[in-house]
Amino acid sequence: xxxxxxxxxxxxxxxxxxxxxxxxxxxxxxxxxxxxxxxxxxxxxxxxxxxxxxxxxxxxxxxxxxxxxxxxxxxxxxxxxxxxxxxxxxxxxxxxxxxxxxxxxxxxxxxxxxxxxxxxxxxxxxxxxxxxxxxxxxxxxxxxxxxxxxxxxxxxxxxxxxxxxxxxxxxxxxxxxxxxxxxxxxxxxxxxxxxxxxxxxxxxxxxxxxxxxxxxxxxxxxxxxxxxxxxxxxxxxxxxxxxxxxxxxxxxxxxxxxxxxxxxxxxxxxxxxxxxxxxxxxxxxxxxxxxxxxxxxxxxxxxxxxxxxxxxxxxxxxxxxxxxxxxxxxxxxxxxxxxxxxxxxxxxxxxxxxxxxxxxxxxxxxxxxxxxxxxxxxxxxxxxxxxxxxxxxxxxxxxxxxxxxxxxxxxxxxxxxxxxxxxxxxxxxxxxxxxxxxxxxxxxxxxxxxxxxxxxxxxxxxxxxxxxxxxxxxxxxxxxxxxxxxxxxxxxxxxxxxxxxxxxxxxxxxxxxxxxxxxxxxxxxxxxxxxxxxxxxxxxxxxxxxxxxxxxxxxxxxxxxxxxxxxxxxxxxxxxxxxxxxxxxxxxxxxxxxxxxxxxxxxxxxxxxxxxxxxxxxxxxxxxxxxxxxxxxxxxxxxxxxxxxxxxxxxxxxxxxxxxxxxxxxxxxxxxxxxxxxxxxxxxxxxxxxxxxxxxxxxxxxxxxxxxxxxxxxxxxxxxxxxxxx
Numbered sequence: 001x002x003x004x005x006x007x008x009x010x011x012x013x014x015x016x017x018x019x020x021x022x023x024x025x026x027x028x029x030x031x032x033x034x035x036x037x038x039x040x041x042x043x044x045x046x047x048x049x050x051x052x053x054x055x056x057x058x059x060x061x062x063x064x065x066x067x068x069x070x071x072x073x074x075x076x077x078x079x080x081x082x083x084x085x086x087x088x089x090x091x092x093x094x095x096x097x098x099x100x101x102x103x104x105x106x107x108x109x110x111x112x113x114x115x116x117x118x119x120x121x122x123x124x125x126x127x128x129x130x131x132x133x134x135x136x137x138x139x140x141x142x143x144x145x146x147x148x149x150x151x152x153x154x155x156x157x158x159x160x161x162x163x164x165x166x167x168x169x170x171x172x173x174x175x176x177x178x179x180x181x182x183x184x185x186x187x188x189x190x191x192x193x194x195x196x197x198x199x200x201x202x203x204x205x206x207x208x209x210x211x212x213x214x215x216x217x218x219x220x221x222x223x224x225x226x227x228x229x230x231x232x233x234x235x236x237x238x239x240x241x242x243x244x245x246x247x248x249x250x251x252x253x254x255x256x257x258x259x260x261x262x263x264x265x266x267x268x269x270x271x272x273x274x275x276x277x278x279x280x281x282x283x284x285x286x287x288x289x290x291x292x293x294x295x296x297x298x299x300x301x302x303x304x305x306x307x308x309x310x311x312x313x314x315x316x317x318x319x320x321x322x323x324x325x326x327x328x329x330x331x332x333x334x335x336x337x338x339x340x341x342x343x344x345x346x347x348x349x350x351x352x353x354x355x356x357x358x359x360x361x362x363x364x365x366x367x368x369x370x371x372x373x374x375x376x377x378x379x380x381x382x383x384x385x386x387x388x389x390x391x392x393x394x395x396x397x398x399x400x401x402x403x404x405x406x407x408x409x410x411x412x413x414x415x416x417x418x419x420x421x422x423x424x425x426x427x428x429x430x431x432x433x434x435x436x437x438x439x440x441x442x443x444x445x446x447x448x449x450x451x452x453x454x455x456x457x458x459x460x461x462x463x464x465x466x467x468x469x470x471x472x473x474x475x476x477x478x479x480x481x482x483x484x485x486x487x488x489x490x491x492x493x494x495x496x497x498x499x500x501x502x503x504x505x506x507x508x509x510x511x512x513x514x515x516x517x518x519x520x521x522x523x524x525x526x527x528x529x530x531x532x533x534x535x536x537x538x539x540x541x542x543x544x545x546x547x548x549x550x551x552x553x554x555x556x557x558x559x560x561x562x563x564x565x566x567x568x569x570x571x572x573x574x575x576x577x578x579x580x581x582x583x584x585x586x587x588x589x590x591x592x593x594x595x596x597x598x599x600x601x602x603x604x605x606x607x608x609x610x611x612x613x614x615x616x617x618x619x620x621x622x623x624x625x626x627x628x629x630x631x632x633x634x635x636x637x638x639x640x641x642x643x644x645x646x647x648x649x650x651x652x653x654x655x656x657x658x659x660x661x662x663x664x665x666x667x668x669x670x671x672x673x674x675x676x677x678x679x680x681x682x683x684x685x686x687x688x689x690x691x692x693x694x695x696x697x698x699x700x701x702x703x704x705x706x707x708x709x710x711x712x713x714x715x716x717x718x719x720x721x722x723x724x725x726x
Contacts (some may be wrong), residue, residue, distance in 0.1 A: 007210075008055045014213030021220045036092075037223055043080045044212050048071030051209045054136070056450040063136050064127045071124065072111045074192075074208070075147055079107055085158045088181070088223065091163040093258045097251060106150055110458035113143040123147075130611055135257045143544055148196065155189045180222035184215035199293035207267040228592065239708040244332040250322070252327065265529065266336060270454040272466050311338045367405075367610040368682035372704035375402050379707030380621065402704070423557070428491050428510055429458035439489075446484030447472075454490040457510050460580040465553045472546040473514040480518025480571065488515045493579065503560040506574070512575040520567035529563065543688065550575075596715035603655035605635045605664065606680075607655045615650070619714065620709050632659030639668060646675065648718055653681035665698070680705075696720070 022041030051072050054066035086092055093323050094100045110123075116121035122141040129139050162182050174189075180686055192208040248265035299316045316333040316349045382392070421663060436451050443449055470489065477487045490513045498506040521529060528534045530551040554561045555576055565571040602624050606612035609630070627642060629635040632655060639646065648669055651661035664678040675697070682703040699717045701710070 008052060010056065010285075011048055011052045014130070014210050015052065017213040018044040018048060019706065020217050025220070025223075036087040037220070038233065040077075040080050040084045040219075041216060041713070043073065043077050045330040046210070047077055048209050059129065060136075061130065067127070067136055067138075068114050068117075068124070070209075071114055071144075071147075075107045075110045075114070075151065077104060077212075078151045078158075081163075082158045084703070085161050085181070087088075091161065093249070093389070097257050098255075105716075108375055110147045114147075117141065117143075118650045121227055147194075148714045151192070152189065155185060158185045166204070168712050177222040180218045184218035184222070187211045187215045188220075215561045216514075241604050243333075244335075246332075248332040248334070249329060251329045252333065255328075257329070259726060261333065287589075311336060312341045313337060332474060350405045366608075368703040369611045371402055371405055373608070373611040373614045375399070375704050376618055376707045376710065378402065380614070381617055381620075383707070399706075416527050423460050423462050425458055425520060425580055426461045426463055426466065428459050428461070428512065429453040429455060431463055431466055432470065432489060432491060434469060437458055439471070442471070443474060443478050443487060447478055447481065448484075448486045450486065450488045451490075454493070454584060456492050457493070458580050458582045459510050459577040459579060465557070468551050469550050470512070470514070472550050473575075475569070476546055476573075477514060477516030477518060485570075486519040487517075489513070490515075493577070504564075508579040509559070509576045510579055511575065513662060514575075515570060515572040516571040520569055521563070521565040521571055522567060526563065526565065530561075533648065596711050597623045598715060599623050599625070600718055601627065601644055601647045602640070602650055602714065603627045603629065603635060603638060603646050604647070605629045605632065605651040605661065607631060607652060608636060615710065618710065619650075622714075631655050631659060632661075635664055646672075646677045648714065650680070650714070653679050669697075671713070676720065678713060678717050 003273055006510050007228075018041050022038050022045060025038035025041060026035065047070060050066055050070035054070055059068055083092075085094055085290040085636045086094055087351075103526055113120075113123045117125050120141075121139075122143040124138045124140060124144055126139040127136055159182060162178050162185070165178060188208045188211050189212040195208065207581040227269045241260050243260055243261055247260045248256060248263050249708055299314075301311050302315050304311055304313060314333075314335040314337050318331045318333075320329040321327050322333055334402075378395055381400075389397075407652060432453055436449070440449050474487060476488070482488070490511075492509045492511055492513075493508065496504050496506055496510050500506060525534075530547050532549075550573075551561060554577075559577040562574045562575075562576070563571065570590075604612060604615055604621055604626055605621070606615060606628075607630050612628055612630065616628050619626045624689070627638045627646070629638050635649075635651070646668075651664055653661040655661060661679050665675075665679065669675050669677070677697060678699045678701055679704055682719045683711060697720065699713060701713050705713075
């Protein structure tokens with residue numbers, strides 16, 4: 001009797017220990033990354049309580065019920081313990097698989113046979129008290145034997161999992177944890193075997209419930225004292241969950257068994273719906289894509305429809321092979337590379353723009369030389385006396401044409417970023433009125449053009465750039481009306497308050513509107529219309545640079561552009577430019593100033609033959625002595641061969657060979673510091689930088705130029721005092 005009370009006290013003590021460890025495990029569940037330890041302790045407490053109730057019950061009926069309940073606890077606990085081991089060693093995902101769930105059928109069936117044994121005698125039956133009344137005896141059926149076998153198998157499985165994890169972690173702490181948990185797993189198994197073999201030292205009582213408390217202490221000590229075993233799976237789980245790539249794990253049957261939050265966000269599915277279903281059922285079209293590529297290890301790019309547009313993804317599939325060389329599943333990594341592809345495309349577009357810019361700059365340079373020669377020849381002809389009125393008119397029209405060609409060349413250079421923006425107070429109304437006639441010819445007879453503007457529309461702008469904005473917007477409107485329509489240009493003053501939504505801002509502005517009655521712009525294209533090389537036109541009918549150029553010019557002028565469009569009705573572009581004050585009017589003489597003359601010696605260095613000849617001819621007609629050279633080497637030869645004094649070097653900036661115009665000037669200035677220099681170039685940006693660094697005596701002339709402009713520049717440079725001049 002005294003031992004019986006001691007056994008009951010031991011059970012109560014064990015239950016108390018298990019309860020305390022369970023509470024501690026629950027409170028520290030975040031530190032251990034799961035609740036498996038606390039859950040195991042809870043099942044252990046229930047088992048201990050059932051054993052206590054059996055030992056303290058008086059009636060045979062109550063003892064039978066609590067014996068069945070304690071047997072049920074002993075049936076369930078080994079699988080719960082195995083589940084804890086799987087979670088602690090990083091194999092918890094197995095429990096969510098089909099076979100992991102199927103394992104729970106084993107204790108469920110055994111428990112069902114346990115509580116219904118009175119009907120079939122397959123578990124425990126024929127209950128009776130021993131002659132001394134201290135113990136409950138019974139007979140055992142085949143299911144009870146199967147229960148013992150299942151219990152031992154679950155325990156052995158726990159030991160196998162622990163043994164396999166013993167070689168994986170590193171460090172003494174990891175080994176100590178594995179050893180302690182292994183000992184904790186073996187203790188109940190040993191005590192139960194002793195009881196079944198009749199070798200229990202507790203007078204026929206099963207000490208397995210009491211040994212469970214010692215096992216729980218060992219296990220808790222291992223988990224909370226060492227815990228190194230969980231570091232690797234915890235780190236792996238953390239890396240898997242926090243990966244920015246979508247990660248999915250498929251089993252051999254291509255069922256989804258695990259995924260991270262990135263996959264759930266990217267693909268858009270509820271992981272709770274994945275249990276037991278095929279990948280296609282859970283992931284839809286994504287599942288079809290993944291299974292189509294899931295036969296081998298791959299690493300490639302795939303395209304998918306996403307949010308109404310095309311998206312690109314990097315797809316990697318790696319087979320999961322166990323130690324026996326058997327493929328048990330697949331790991332899939334999916335990364336959204338749409339932005340990366342767009343960045344690559346933008347880089348290609350920028351390189352394309354750079355190439356086009358270089359081409360445009362080269363064309364503009366050569367064209368500037370042709371224009372300069374033409375303008376010089378026209379200027380020389382205009383200086384001839386006794387010209388017939390119709391000839392003089394024709395020359396004036398030719399000069400106007402070359403000026404417009406020069407403006408177009410400057411726009412090419414602006415596109416190539418080799419031309420400075422020359423902003424000044426500009427009456428937008430006058431620009432539009434002067435541009436109106438050319439626009440009508442450009443748009444064609446089937447486009448009705450209307451212009452509405454006030455008298456005074458002053459903005460701080462570059463005239464050539466504003467003309468380019470208007471022309472690009474008008475051409476864009478014309479192309480949207482292949483069968484003809486109405487194109488309207490309107491300029492008006494607007495005043496915006498501080499409540500205006502971005503990009504609008506408070507202040508006074510001139511609003512330039514260009515509207516058409518064309519086909520309109522689709523909603524999906526409106527966010528991209530200002531992107532370089534984006535066009536909705538047919539191949540060969542659009543470069544995609546028109547609106548991008550407009551956007552860039554408007555930004556350079558501290559303004560912004562708005563767009564409204566209705567598909568099938570037309571489009572309206574509105575350009576807002578800040579208002580500026582009108583300049584003070586200055587009376588300009590209508591008569592041409594006579595060309596400045598002289599008799600000094602000038603060395604002209606120009607690689608373009610036609611321009612060099614006309615410059616030499618023009619300067620000689622003004623009385624100058626002119627030497628000519630086609631490059632820097634020839635110029636140095638002319639300098640050395642000439643016995644007199646060369647007063648002025650007139651040189652092109654870019655020339656064939658290794659010597660530029662500035663390098664030639666510096667070499668000749670080293671021989672004669674009083675030498676005057678005029679450097680000519682069609683690249684405004686280039687000349688602007690040189691002007692900032694130039695010494696006294698250096699002048700710069702933009703191509704193309706008139707004969708009168710050249711004459712004035714030469715005379716002004718020669719009259720300037722530099723170097724050792726008195």
